[in-house]
Amino acid sequence: MKILSAIGIAATSLLLFSCKTAKPTQSTNPVKVMSSMDSLLQTTDLSGAHVGIAVYDPTAKTYLYQHQSDKYFIPASNTKILSCYVAMKYLGDSLVGLRYVDKGNGTIEIEPSGDPSFLHPDFPNQPVYDFLKKQKNILLTHQNWKAKGWGMGWSWDDYESDYMAQRSMMPIYGNLVQFKKTTSPIASPTFFQQLLKVDPTITGANYTIRRAIGANQFSAIPAKTAFTGDDIPFYTDDKEILSQLLRDTLKTTVTSVDFKVERWPDVVKIHSQPIDSMLKIMMHRSDNFFAEQCLLMAGNELMGEMNTAKLIDSILKTSLKDLPQKPKWVDGSGLSRYNLFSPEDFITVLDKLRNEFAWNRLANIFASGGNGTLGSYYKNSPGKIYAKTGTLSNNVALSGYLITSKGKTLLFSVLVSNHTGNVGNIRRSVEQFLNQVMASQ
CATH class of the missing domain: 3.40.710.10 (DD-peptidase/beta-lactamase superfamily)
Structure with a gap:
């Protein structure tokens, strides 16, 4: 009986292992x-x-x-x-760049869509920019934005890394500030140059760029080696940064407003890029x-x-x-x-x-x-x-x-x-x- 029992146990164990493995x-x-x-x-x-x-x-x-x-x-x-x-299932064959309502006299109300391609270097064709550039007065709503720049469980100490660009309702320039390899610190877009503080003790091109964790405050500080260029995320949770960047880029009036663009028939969608090109x-x-x-x-x-x-x-x-x-x-x-x-x-x-x-x-x-x-x-x-x-x-x-x-x-x-x-x-x-x-x- 003990021998038969042992055989039975072994056979059962073998069966369980084969099913599981x-x-x-x-x-x-x-x-x-x-x-x-x-x-x-x-x-x-x-x-x-x-x-x-x-x-x-x-x-x-x-x-x-x-x-x-x-x-x-x-x-x-x-x-x-x-x-x-x-x-692929829900965004159709092309990205919605934004929705807008024409209020007349050169004024439009726009609702951002979260499209990451706006003025992104990967996409030379910029239909949203071409449209906005023609407008005299842009009213920008934040009502459909219910998220934050960082996701849950992200490594906060990577906040200066380009692979952790912050999320936003209307990304612009990939939500990154580009600092090219130069003998003196130069920011692109140039709007951020005014937010860059340069340490006067820097010697030649031996410097690095840092950003404050919760603000768009950039610093060029001394380093042992020459700067080789860097892309640093800007802080998107600053509610005014988008309007400021749009004004600087479009050279037109942009005002943040607190209303919701109702999606009635007079709301127009502008598409930006084929979705597969982004995916x-x-x-x-x-x-x-x-x-x-x-x-x-x-x-x-x-x-x-x-x-x-x-x-x-x-x-x-x-x-x-x-x-x-x-x-x-x-x-x-x-x-x-x-x-x-x-x-x-x-x-x-x-x-x-x-x-x-x-x-x-x-x-x-x-x-x-x-x-x-x-x-x-x-x-x-x-x-x-x-x-x-x-x-x-x-x-x-x-x-x-x-x-x-x-x-x-x-x-x-x-x-x-x-x-x-x-x-x-x-x-x-x-x-x-x-x-x-x-x-x-």
Whole structure:
């Protein structure tokens, strides 16, 4: 009886392990896939880390491999996959630059839409600027702005970094001040030159630029090395900064007002950029600013206000109500460590994207091997992998699509949290595993 009992326990344990770890029934060569996955999980740089993996065949509706795929991980910039989905679903084929009402005599009332492309260097065509430049008197409402410059859980001490440009209702110049490599500090746009204090003890070009944490006060201070240029976010929570910048740029009267532009038939929309041109940059460059503004724009279109938390709550109750594990989702970029998603959540969103939008759009928006943030990886697999990377300290993520050697399209998500290893080594190990999956299917 003891022998039979032991056999029963062993058999039960084996069954539980196989169900929890993998379902390789659809694999043409499961031994190789399992061996490669074992190698990934045994990588020295992943020692002590939490790893979640899901590889899914959407045609067979079967997971080819799962490892902790229902557990929560910090997704970092993989969060942008959801922002991309929301933007593609709710923002149409072109961005709404703003809404306005013509009051006559050269006066217009404008309602900003959160469009990040206004006077952004990535977009030489500027229809909103061309329109506003012709106006004599602009009344600017703040009534649809219900957010703050920083997102929940952002690293506040990165506030001077260009990857953490603050959110706003009407971004301008990417919400950045550019300081070029010069022998003396020069700000662009030039409006900020008056807000730059230069330390008189600076010697030659040996200086650096700093900004006060809660104000648009910039300082050039002595440094040991020559200044090489920098882009620093300006403080958007200053309620007057937008009007001031618009007046300085447009050379016209701009007044902040406290009214809501009712969306009656006399309200006109001006479109700015094709949405895919913005989304491609967002996903290839992993642009945090564009991702944040995507959610704000979607909120403005759906609810008449820019409110990230309210928009996310609505999306999770409607379009993404069927996510297998309810995520903790707080921002559009993935800068926040409060975000928590499972690999299965990403598989579900990737499947929705594939089913709801044309593949050629997705292949254009997502980075492929050797391009964008995959520039140093999958160089032998261009057109075979389309994915979004994610990186925060001690966290690595990669989710997207694989085109296998037999022409199958697979969905995958690999999330790593709490590692203390080398990021490059981890990414190479993931690359080796995914290459094996592509070759074996």
